[in-house]
Each structure stands twice: as structure tokens, then as C-alpha cells.
Amino acid sequence: MTGRRMAREGEPAANDKGKIDVKKKSAKSAMTCGTKTKLVALATAVAYATAGRMDAMAQQTIAEVAKDPAPAQLPVRRFHVVEGALAAALEAYQEQSGVTVKLEIPAAQLAGFKTSGVSGLYANDSALRQLLAGSGLSFKFEGSDTVSIGLRHSDSVDVTAGISDSVSMSKFTESLLDTPQSVSIVPQFVLKDEQNRTLMDAVRNVPGISLAAGESGAQGDSFTIRGFTARNDIFLDGIRDFGSYYRDSFNFDQIEVLEGPAGVQFGRGSTGGVVNEESKVPAADEFVNVQAQVGTDLTRRVTADINEPLPDLAEGAAFRLNAMANEGGVAGRPYAENRRFGLAPSISFGLNSPTRLTISYFHFTESDTPDYGLPWFFNRLAPGVNRHSYFGFPDENFLRTSDDILTLKANHAFSEKVDVHTIARWANYPRDVQITEPQICSNATVSVPVGGYVASLPTSAVNTGVTCPYTFATPPAQMTVNRNQIQVKSVEGDLWDQTEVTAHFKVAHVRNDFAGGVEGGQEISNPIKTSYTENKINSVTPTNLVTPNPHDVFSGTGYISSITHVKSMSAGLYFVDTMKLGRFIELSGGVRWDYFDTLFNLYAPATGVAGAALTAAIAPISQTVHQPSYRAAAVFKPNSHGSVYFDWGTSFDPSAETLSLSVATSVLPPEENESYEVGAKYSFLNERLRVEGAWFRTEQDNARETDPNNSNNIVLAGNQRVKGVQASAVGQLGGGLNLVLGYAYLDSAVLASKEFPSSIGYQLANVPRQTFNFFLTHNLPFKLSAGFGGNYVASRTASSTTPYVPTSFGPAQTYALGSAPCATSETPAVTTCYQVLSTAMKQVPGYWVFNAMVKRPITDRLELQANVYNLLNRFYIDQPHPSHLIPGAGLSALIGANFRF
Structure with a gap:
């Protein structure tokens, strides 16, 4: 069981590897850091000496320069980390969040950092951002349960929380890894790299979805998920987004496509799945x-x-x-x-x-x-x-x-x-x-195999009262x-x-x-x-x-x-x-x-x-x-x-x-x-x-x-x-x-x-x-x-x-009342039929x-x-x-x- 899950129940982390030890440092760590200790110490000193300016810039350094801001939909937790030494605060943060903290600076250098603490309900990334505010330090999540903290040059800061680990809606309590369903998330970095401007563009990144044209009575986004129409299975923050409009991506944090059974969570529809815009x-x-x-x-x-x-x-x-x-x-x-x-x-x-x-x-x-x-x-x-x-x-x-x-x-x-x-x-x-x-020409109402009979020919779309005058031999210009x-x-x-x-x-x-x-x-x-x-x-x-x-x-x-x-x-x-x-x-x-x-x-x-x-x-x-x-x-x-x-x-x-x-x-x-x-x-x-x-x-x-x-x-x-x-x-x-x-x-x-x-x-x-x-x-x-x-x-x-549809027909054939092969229970009086000579998909x-x-x-x-x-x-x-x-x-x-x- 991961430290994150144990922390949820108020239990200690799974092993001591997750703890931050500011007193001990292995010889291996000392060797790997030896050649750059002076540079790190100098950078740290500069950051600490300019704390006043960094306090105003730190959040920009952490969030604005980031390639992808951490998703705002991460689960929130209650934190109570007191003001004081940053080393002690990070240890408390680790215990309360269940996230393993890895330092990319020598532990001895961390002793010079202070924090104003954090108290209240926060997502893991937001709480850590509060703790590091004004320190000049930045962080990078390596998945949902591990985060590394170091001092990076401004053009290499990356505070992304990695790929999203959860569905934003609270009705899904487990991480994506533990959710027993195909869930495709189109994250923010994909939306930005591809410059997706609409929902239709975004869902092209999801397997099993195909786009469709708008219906006569309803315009807007339309597609099928796993073979079944999802025109009315579009949700906004977990509530059905019923409107007939083409959705723009400017306010999307991420797109979540849940494929497969979803009737329990979403109600009517959801035959092939649903799309949720967060x-x-x-x-x-x-x-x-x-x-x-x-x-x-x-x-x-x-x-x-x-x-x-x-x-x-x-x-x-x-x-x-x-x-x-x-x-x-x-x-x-x-x-x-x-x-x-x-x-x-x-x-x-x-x-x-x-x-x-x-x-x-x-x-x-x-x-x-x-x-x-x-x-x-x-x-x-x-x-x-x-x-x-x-x-x-x-x-x-x-x-x-x-x-x-x-x-x-x-x-x-x-x-x-x-x-x-x-x-x-x-x-x-x-x-x-x-x-x-x-x-x-009008659409065929049924698929009739070659040799079968129909009661009427396709009609002209301009005048549905007359037969369509065109065949494949007709020049298009006519x-x-x-x-x-x-x-x-x-x-x-x-x-x-x-x-x-x-x-x-x-x-x-x-x-x-x-x-x-x-x-x-x-x-x-x-x-x-x-x-x-x-x-x-x-x-x-x-x-x-x-x-x-x-x-x-x-x-x-x-x-x-x-x-x-x-x-x-x-x-x-x-x-x-x-x-x-x-x-x-x-x-x-x-x-x-x-x-x-x-x-x-x-x-x-x-x-x-x-x-x-x-x-x-x-x-x-x-x-x-x-x-x-x-x-x-x-x-x-x-x-x-x-x-x-x-x-x-x-x-x-x-x-x-x-x-x-x-x-x-x-x-x-x-x-x-x-x-x-x-x-x-x-x-x-x-x-x-x-x-x-x-x-x-x-x-x-x-x-x-x-x-x-x-x-x-x-x-x-x-x-x-x-x-x-x-x-x-x-x-x-x-x-x-x-x-x-x-x-x-x-x-x-x-x-x-x-x-x-x-x-x-x-x-x-x-x-x-x-x-x-x-x-x-x-x-x-x-x-x-x-x-x-x-x-x-x-x-x-x-x-x-x-x-498949008929594409050519034989001449009209007349039959005695009740014997026409094209007659149906709804049209028993039909006496004229046309034989289908060819069909095509x-x-x-x-x-x-x-x-x-x-x-x-x-x-x-x-x-x-x-x-x-x-x-x-x-x-x-x-x-x-x-x-x-x-x-x-x-x-x-x-x-x-x-x-x-």
C-alpha cells in the first residue's frame, strides 16, 4: 500500500525511505553533490538574500514559467503545517499528504530556509506551492506520489504534476490507475501543443470516437463513442451540458472521456460513454x-x-x-x-x-x-x-x-x-x-438486395413528387x-x-x-x-x-x-x-x-x-x-x-x-x-x-x-x-x-x-x-x-x-392486386414494382x-x-x-x- 493511501487513514508512511532526514546524508549523495555544492550554495545564498524580491516573484517562477500548471482538480486534503524551518515543514507535509519528497539540493543547505506554513484544505500541489513561496525553490511532481524539490534556473522550471492521476468529478473516488474503466484524459499540455480550439478537435486524441455532422433539428458537437451516439452525453463539470452549440476550448482545464458503462454515475444515455469538460x-x-x-x-x-x-x-x-x-x-x-x-x-x-x-x-x-x-x-x-x-x-x-x-x-x-x-x-x-x-435525390428507405423489388423509385430532392431523373451515366454538369x-x-x-x-x-x-x-x-x-x-x-x-x-x-x-x-x-x-x-x-x-x-x-x-x-x-x-x-x-x-x-x-x-x-x-x-x-x-x-x-x-x-x-x-x-x-x-x-x-x-x-x-x-x-x-x-x-x-x-x-442502397433499377412491372412482390402489410394495394439491378454500400x-x-x-x-x-x-x-x-x-x-x- 502506498504512502498516499496510508496517509489517508492517518497511518505512517509505508517505509522510512519517504522521510526527509536533515541530519544524515549518505556518502553517495555527498559524492554526487560534491562538485556542485558551492554553486548550489551560492545560488541558495543569492535566493535567500533576495527573499523580498523572490517573495513577489516566486509564485510566478513556479507557476507562470511552468510548461504545464498542475491540474486544479487534484483531490484536496486538510493541511496544518506551522511556520518555521522549511525542513520540518516538508516532513510534516509529507506525512499529511502521503507524497514522497525528494531533495535535489544538499540537505544541509535546506536548514537556511524558512516557511510561513500552510493551513486549510488544499490540493497537494497547492499546499507545497504555499510552503515554498518566497524561497526561490521550485518543485516537480514525478507522478502523483513523488515530488522533487530543487533550485533551478528560471528557463528550466517545470512544476507539472505529470500526467493527470484522477478524474475531476468527486463521484470517482479512485485514481485513474484504480478506476475499472477506460478513461482517456486530454490534458492541458496536449490542448496547448496541438492548439485545439474546440471540443471536436480535442476528442480526436481519444481512441474509439468518431465525429458526425449536426442533425437537422440540433446543431453543435456530435460524435459517437464506441459505436453509439453521444450527442446528449456531453457534461460540463459533471452536469449535462444540453445546449446545441460548438464548444470552444478556452475555458477547458482538461477533457475527460469515460468509455463504457456510465449509467450509474450519469443517468440516462451514456451507452458508449460520456465526455466531461472540466x-x-x-x-x-x-x-x-x-x-x-x-x-x-x-x-x-x-x-x-x-x-x-x-x-x-x-x-x-x-x-x-x-x-x-x-x-x-x-x-x-x-x-x-x-x-x-x-x-x-x-x-x-x-x-x-x-x-x-x-x-x-x-x-x-x-x-x-x-x-x-x-x-x-x-x-x-x-x-x-x-x-x-x-x-x-x-x-x-x-x-x-x-x-x-x-x-x-x-x-x-x-x-x-x-x-x-x-x-x-x-x-x-x-x-x-x-x-x-x-x-x-431522396434517401433510400430500405436496403434491398439485387433481384429484390421496390414499390417506388428515388425522388427528386427539389420536387419529391417526381422521380429522380439522374443515374451514374448522367453528366454532373446536368x-x-x-x-x-x-x-x-x-x-x-x-x-x-x-x-x-x-x-x-x-x-x-x-x-x-x-x-x-x-x-x-x-x-x-x-x-x-x-x-x-x-x-x-x-x-x-x-x-x-x-x-x-x-x-x-x-x-x-x-x-x-x-x-x-x-x-x-x-x-x-x-x-x-x-x-x-x-x-x-x-x-x-x-x-x-x-x-x-x-x-x-x-x-x-x-x-x-x-x-x-x-x-x-x-x-x-x-x-x-x-x-x-x-x-x-x-x-x-x-x-x-x-x-x-x-x-x-x-x-x-x-x-x-x-x-x-x-x-x-x-x-x-x-x-x-x-x-x-x-x-x-x-x-x-x-x-x-x-x-x-x-x-x-x-x-x-x-x-x-x-x-x-x-x-x-x-x-x-x-x-x-x-x-x-x-x-x-x-x-x-x-x-x-x-x-x-x-x-x-x-x-x-x-x-x-x-x-x-x-x-x-x-x-x-x-x-x-x-x-x-x-x-x-x-x-x-x-x-x-x-x-x-x-x-x-x-x-x-x-x-x-x-x-447499402439500390443504385439502378429495372423498368416498371405491373402485377395483379395482392400478388406484387413489393407489397407490404402497410401497402397491400401496390401493383407496380421495380426490380433492383445493382446495390452499393x-x-x-x-x-x-x-x-x-x-x-x-x-x-x-x-x-x-x-x-x-x-x-x-x-x-x-x-x-x-x-x-x-x-x-x-x-x-x-x-x-x-x-x-x-
């Missing part, structure tokens, strides 16, 4: 970090991170402000623009007391010219287009959001072993959007593209509270780490949709496939087709307990009970537009779900650096999960998911390199299916499965060598389907069989640091229910993309950095959707300066 919070250090960047496609970006401690206010307080302004285009996509602004102030009180309070406000606006990319043509990207083809109306298309999120976090430590945490949130997500979706307008004005809202207790106790000499809580609140969604269809014809001017004209006058006739009001009331009660059965075995289990009640109402106002396609009104309907979730896991720890685990869990997806409901779905019980995972984790090189691998299987029963011949007939008749393996590594190995890499192999399939039997055995939508990501950085001569990385994503299908090809980075410090406070993306200028489809395709950005670059004050 916000930056006030810290004990004073610093100002500013980044200014310019790039290709007229990109301009400025971010600021300002932290100001207020030690004399409310038993220790601190204020932090993060701000961002960004404007620029998308490489290779003319007219697409991103204009975003963000402001995130926060203030914490009681940093030195048992009770902490943090109030934060997040404001984010975007005024983008959105882009839904390129059209499909049957099973492939339409012929005759390239990455520069643009089918929208740049003066009429827009995406405007103005999100406001107010969060209050409170924490009270009743003792070293019992903490209560509360987080309350009010969120408001207004959205006003109009996007052009390019279409040529094809017309429909400009489908997706226009929504909506306000989503969230009022939520989550209260948890964490406790560490023993029962029958068995140590338990317990986390339990209750949460609940209200979510609302009020979308107003506008249509431009009259008598099955789109009134918006179409354009040519090869020579689209973005300057066409927008002349469509729009009308409100539906107004929806949805309100969901939720409550959840849960607990997870981990039992330590000796040094080698840990068992954990958890249960959650959820209550989810949704009221849905939809109507369409009267309109004077002839032939308007109004959505059929739905009188108020409701759905109430009471659903348990379960989890069980076992961990075997052969030593303190590794673990082998087994994990099992359940989750569920109610029909109203996305705050959308219908008469047909309101009576359906939730989809049910079950996951198994077996994996191993290990830390190397003093906890600076962590590797992990896992085998997993997730199965979804009762998957909802819509009858292709009758959209009002929806049943629970599907069964889907994803199994596979994944491996990842993240490390900060010293000397500027940092790495993050991951690989996932996903074997997805439809196991059973009542409405779409031809889909059985085929891949699920947007699930690549293989994904691979890597990014490596290393120091070079002349103080340069360079990085190189890339992503591989294998081919992906567009639909789980229609994986509807999918996008796989791709490789490579990126590079170089940076160089100019002074202790100024660093220049350049990033180049898509080095080979590859043309690829980044975000597929069944009705449109969004290409990835072309070759682009960012050049900027990082300032530290």
Missing part, C-alpha cells in the same frame, strides 16, 4: 497568460487566462477570468466562417477553510456562417464536386447562439474522511439557425442540387442541482471509499421550425452541381411549420462503493435509480401559403420512466504501478432522451444497454507514462425502429452490438518528450431487426472499424520544441438501418491526416508557436450524415505568441 477554476497562484494567434483563412484569435489570489478575503479567496475572441474561415471551404466570443469569470472563497465556495459564470456567443458541405449521390459523394464547392447562401445562412451558464459549487469537509459537494446550475441556450443542406433550408429558432434551458457525499471508512477492517448522491432538475426545449416546401416543391432557388452560385438571390417562401414545447423533470439517486480487500483486491459496485418525466406539445399555426407542409399537431402527451442502473467491478493490483480489472454495467435510453417525443414513442419503454469490459493499466517511469488496454462488448436491446412504410409505426425490435479492443498511452517523459496515442478496433453489427432485416450483420452508422491517433513532441537544438502527429479513421457507413472512405508543431521560448515570459494542420492537404469527409457530407479542413496554419506575466 472548467478552469481559481488557483492559489498569481498569473496572467495571454495567447495571440493569426493564421490562414483570415484567422485571428486571442485568449487570456488571469488569476488573482485574494488571501485576506473570506479565509482565502481567488478570482480567475478566462476570455476568448476568435474569427476566421475554414481552409478549403469558401464562405464558411466562425465568429466566437467567450467570457468565463469565477471566484472561490474559503480556500483555507473547511468550506469552499466557487461561483462561476460562462458566456459564449457565436455568429457563424455555417456549412453543411456536399451532397450525396446514391451511395457516394456526388460527382463533379471538390472541397471548394459551396451550395449555400452566405448572406442568408447563419448560426447564432448566446449561451449563459451560472454555476455554484460548494464543498464542506466534515473531517479528513467525509466531504459533501454541491453543484447547482442555471443554463440558458438560445439558438437561431438557418443552414443550407445540399441534396440531389444535375440540379436542391438547397434544403434547415431553419430553427429555439431556446433550451437547464436548472439542475447535484449533491454528493464522499466518505472513507472501515467496516470489519475493510476499507471503503464511498460516493453517493442525489441530483435532479428541469430541462426545457422550445424549437420553432420554418419550412420552404409548397406542394412537395422547395421554393428556394436550386443550383447546378458543378457550378453552384452562392450569389443567387434567396427567394424562398418560408412559414412556421411547427412549434414545440417540451419540459422534462428528472431525479436520480445513486451510490458507488469501493472495498479494499487487502493490498491486491478491490471490489466496487453501484446502483442508481432514475425518474424521468417529460411533457411534450406540438402544433403548427395557420398560414396563408398554399400547399404548406405543416407538421401534424400533437396534443399534450407525456412519458414517465422509472429505471434502475447497475454496475459491478473488480480490480487486481499486482503492485502499486499496475492494475487488471473487470467491469460490468447497464444504462438506458428513454424515448424522450433528447427532449423529443411522439404519440408512437411515448408508450415505448427505454432502450436497454449492457456492457462488459476487461482491461489493464500500468504506469512507468515514475508515473510519467501511463498505458492501458481493454477488451469490451456493449449490446443494445429494444432498439427503436421506424416502419419505412409508416412513420407513425415505431417499435422496439432491434438489437445492436459493438465489441472490440482499444489501447492508449499518455506521457510526459522529460526533456520535452511528450506523447499521446491511441488505437481502437470496433466490430459493430446489427444483430436483429424487425423493420430492416437486410441490415443484419452490417456495421452501425458512423462506426469506423479502426481509429488511430498520435502526437509526439520533443526538444530540438536552439531551444526549439517540435511536435508531429496524425489521425486515421477507417471507412464509415451512413446509416445503421440502410447500410453507402459509406465514406477512410483517411489519414497529419499535423505538426514547432515552438521556441524567446524569454522566460514569451514563447512563439506555429501549428500546421493537414500537412498533405488531404481531401476527406470528416463528418458524415445520411443527408449531407462535411469535408475536413484543408492545409492551414496558426502562428502565435504565448505571453506569461
Whole structure:
């Protein structure tokens, strides 16, 4: 058992090696330090003599010059280290934190240092920073349980706590090494080296995730995790972040992706996993970090991170402000623009007391010219287009959001072993959007094999009342593209509270780490949709496939087709307990009970537009779900650096999960998911390199299916499965060598389907069989640091229910009533059929993309950095959707300066 764990129980460290002995020094230590004792002594004397100046500069020296500040989410502990000799203070710190302290200066020299002590609740790194303030000494964590202290030259200070050792949320009581689940953390050093500006960019560093295009009714970040959509599984500081917006990284401390079973901790959804964005919070250090960047496609970006401690206010307080302004285009996509602004102030009180309070406000606006990319043509990207083809109306298309999120976090430590945490949130997500979706022909409703029959041919996207006139033999210059307008004005809202207790106790000499809580609140969604269809014809001017004209006058006739009001009331009660059965075995289990009640109402106002396609009104309907979730896991720890685990869990997806409901779905019980995972984790090189691998299987029963011949007939008749393996590594190995890499192999399939039997055995939508990501950085001569990385994503299908589509048909054939081979129980009167002559998989090809980075410090406070993306200028489809395709950005670059004050 490590010293850290024993310290948690108030027991002595595991052995005497962890103690600091200021009286003894081995002969070996004297020999190794002999040649530099005088230099160290001289430097120490200078530091001590200039203590007045160092007192003002020390925190800057420790925090600002650092390559990566220690994560603010590390677990807090109660410290009481009195003022006096630093040697004695470090010994007390070691006993209270469980962290092994290693000195890189002769022990005799330490006797000249004093400290003002530290008292209150602190993370290990913050407490040590307080002890060393004004001393001229700096520290470097070598993993979570060991820290080295020495006197370094200012341009080599590194106070990083190594790779993150824990999930920020208190519902996870164990370190990452002991958490029986695949957890990928995108740390701050990766976000900075890659200059990730969005959540979508950040999660490219996680194996098993693939990006998807926005839906017609909901824009913003969308992706799948281990084969299942996670559009509604995005969390901010542990609470669901429901808004439809594109999240910027300026206020991220780190990104946590928990793959596999998570229903007990997070409630509804979480079939393949969840993404949690951990916000930056006030810290004990004073610093100002500013980044200014310019790039290709007229990109301009400025971010600021300002932290100001207020030690004399409310038993220790601190204020932090993060701000961002960004404007620029998308490489290779003319007219697409991103204009975003963000402001995130926060203030914490009681940093030195048992009770902490943090109030934060997040404001984010975007005024983008959105882009839904390129059209499909049957099973492939339409012929005759390239990455520069643009089918929208740049003066009429827009995406405007103005999100406001107010969060209050409170924490009270009743003792070293019992903490209560509360987080309350009010969120408001207004959205006003109009996007052009390019279409040529309608989508196939079912996959029909060669030789089979269909009752109708694909229709023109411009006029759905007529047959699509194009085949693969049609010259692209003769094809017309429909400009489908997706226009929504909506306000989503969230009022939520989550209260948890964490406790560490023993029962029958068995140590338990317990986390339990209750949460609940209200979510609302009020979308107003506008249509431009009259008598099955789109009134918006179409354009040519090869020579689209973005300057066409927008002349469509729009009308409100539906107004929806949805309100969901939720409550959840849960607990997870981990039992330590000796040094080698840990068992954990958890249960959650959820209550989810949704009221849905939809109507369409009267309109004077002839032939308007109004959505059929739905009188108020409701759905109430009471659903348990379960989890069980076992961990075997052969030593303190590794673990082998087994994990099992359940989750569920109610029909109203996305705050959308219908008469047909309101009576359906939730989809049910079950996951198994077996994996191993290990830390190397003093906890600076962590590797992990896992085998997993997730199965979804009762998957909802819509009858292709009758959209009002929806049943629970599907069964889907994803199994596979994944491996990842993240490390900060010293000397500027940092790495993050991951690989996932996903074997997805439809196991059973009542409405779409031809889909059985085929891949699920947007699930690549293989994904691979890597990014490596290393120091070079002349103080340069360079990085190189890339992503591989294998081919992906567009639909789980229609994986392949008919591409050519025979002539119409007429049959006697009741004998037509294309007739169904829903359409028994059909007498005309068309034989399918050829089919093809509807999918996008796989791709490789490579990126590079170089940076160089100019002074202790100024660093220049350049990033180049898509080095080979590859043309690829980044975000597929069944009705449109969004290409990835072309070759682009960012050049900027990082300032530290």
C-alpha cells in the first residue's frame, strides 16, 4: 500500500525511505553533490538574500514559467503545517499528504530556509506551492506520489504534476490507475501543443470516437463513442451540458472521456460513454497568460487566462477570468466562417477553510456562417464536386447562439474522511439557425438486395413528387442540387442541482471509499421550425452541381411549420462503493435509480401559403420512466504501478432522451444497454507514462425502429452490438518528450431487426472499424520544441438501418392486386414494382491526416508557436450524415505568441 493511501487513514508512511532526514546524508549523495555544492550554495545564498524580491516573484517562477500548471482538480486534503524551518515543514507535509519528497539540493543547505506554513484544505500541489513561496525553490511532481524539490534556473522550471492521476468529478473516488474503466484524459499540455480550439478537435486524441455532422433539428458537437451516439452525453463539470452549440476550448482545464458503462454515475444515455469538460477554476497562484494567434483563412484569435489570489478575503479567496475572441474561415471551404466570443469569470472563497465556495459564470456567443458541405449521390459523394464547392447562401445562412451558464459549487469537509459537494446550475441556450443542406435525390428507405423489388423509385430532392431523373451515366454538369433550408429558432434551458457525499471508512477492517448522491432538475426545449416546401416543391432557388452560385438571390417562401414545447423533470439517486480487500483486491459496485418525466406539445399555426407542409399537431402527451442502473467491478493490483480489472454495467435510453417525443414513442419503454469490459493499466517511469488496454462488448436491446412504410409505426425490435479492443498511452517523459496515442478496433453489427432485416450483420452508422491517433513532441537544438502527429479513421457507413442502397433499377412491372412482390402489410394495394439491378454500400472512405508543431521560448515570459494542420492537404469527409457530407479542413496554419506575466 502506498504512502498516499496510508496517509489517508492517518497511518505512517509505508517505509522510512519517504522521510526527509536533515541530519544524515549518505556518502553517495555527498559524492554526487560534491562538485556542485558551492554553486548550489551560492545560488541558495543569492535566493535567500533576495527573499523580498523572490517573495513577489516566486509564485510566478513556479507557476507562470511552468510548461504545464498542475491540474486544479487534484483531490484536496486538510493541511496544518506551522511556520518555521522549511525542513520540518516538508516532513510534516509529507506525512499529511502521503507524497514522497525528494531533495535535489544538499540537505544541509535546506536548514537556511524558512516557511510561513500552510493551513486549510488544499490540493497537494497547492499546499507545497504555499510552503515554498518566497524561497526561490521550485518543485516537480514525478507522478502523483513523488515530488522533487530543487533550485533551478528560471528557463528550466517545470512544476507539472505529470500526467493527470484522477478524474475531476468527486463521484470517482479512485485514481485513474484504480478506476475499472477506460478513461482517456486530454490534458492541458496536449490542448496547448496541438492548439485545439474546440471540443471536436480535442476528442480526436481519444481512441474509439468518431465525429458526425449536426442533425437537422440540433446543431453543435456530435460524435459517437464506441459505436453509439453521444450527442446528449456531453457534461460540463459533471452536469449535462444540453445546449446545441460548438464548444470552444478556452475555458477547458482538461477533457475527460469515460468509455463504457456510465449509467450509474450519469443517468440516462451514456451507452458508449460520456465526455466531461472540466472548467478552469481559481488557483492559489498569481498569473496572467495571454495567447495571440493569426493564421490562414483570415484567422485571428486571442485568449487570456488571469488569476488573482485574494488571501485576506473570506479565509482565502481567488478570482480567475478566462476570455476568448476568435474569427476566421475554414481552409478549403469558401464562405464558411466562425465568429466566437467567450467570457468565463469565477471566484472561490474559503480556500483555507473547511468550506469552499466557487461561483462561476460562462458566456459564449457565436455568429457563424455555417456549412453543411456536399451532397450525396446514391451511395457516394456526388460527382463533379471538390472541397471548394459551396451550395449555400452566405448572406442568408447563419448560426447564432448566446449561451449563459451560472454555476455554484460548494464543498464542506466534515473531517479528513467525509466531504459533501454541491453543484447547482442555471443554463440558458438560445439558438437561431438557418443552414443550407445540399441534396440531389431522396434517401433510400430500405436496403434491398439485387433481384429484390421496390414499390417506388428515388425522388427528386427539389420536387419529391417526381422521380429522380439522374443515374451514374448522367453528366454532373446536368444535375440540379436542391438547397434544403434547415431553419430553427429555439431556446433550451437547464436548472439542475447535484449533491454528493464522499466518505472513507472501515467496516470489519475493510476499507471503503464511498460516493453517493442525489441530483435532479428541469430541462426545457422550445424549437420553432420554418419550412420552404409548397406542394412537395422547395421554393428556394436550386443550383447546378458543378457550378453552384452562392450569389443567387434567396427567394424562398418560408412559414412556421411547427412549434414545440417540451419540459422534462428528472431525479436520480445513486451510490458507488469501493472495498479494499487487502493490498491486491478491490471490489466496487453501484446502483442508481432514475425518474424521468417529460411533457411534450406540438402544433403548427395557420398560414396563408398554399400547399404548406405543416407538421401534424400533437396534443399534450407525456412519458414517465422509472429505471434502475447497475454496475459491478473488480480490480487486481499486482503492485502499486499496475492494475487488471473487470467491469460490468447497464444504462438506458428513454424515448424522450433528447427532449423529443411522439404519440408512437411515448408508450415505448427505454432502450436497454449492457456492457462488459476487461482491461489493464500500468504506469512507468515514475508515473510519467501511463498505458492501458481493454477488451469490451456493449449490446443494445429494444432498439427503436421506424416502419419505412409508416412513420407513425415505431417499435422496439432491434438489437445492436459493438465489441472490440482499444489501447492508449499518455506521457510526459522529460526533456520535452511528450506523447499521446491511441488505437481502437470496433466490430459493430446489427444483430436483429424487425423493420430492416437486410441490415443484419452490417456495421452501425458512423462506426469506423479502426481509429488511430498520435502526437509526439520533443526538444530540438536552439531551444526549439517540435511536435508531429496524425489521425486515421477507417471507412464509415451512413446509416445503421440502410447500410447499402439500390443504385439502378429495372423498368416498371405491373402485377395483379395482392400478388406484387413489393407489397407490404402497410401497402397491400401496390401493383407496380421495380426490380433492383445493382446495390452499393453507402459509406465514406477512410483517411489519414497529419499535423505538426514547432515552438521556441524567446524569454522566460514569451514563447512563439506555429501549428500546421493537414500537412498533405488531404481531401476527406470528416463528418458524415445520411443527408449531407462535411469535408475536413484543408492545409492551414496558426502562428502565435504565448505571453506569461
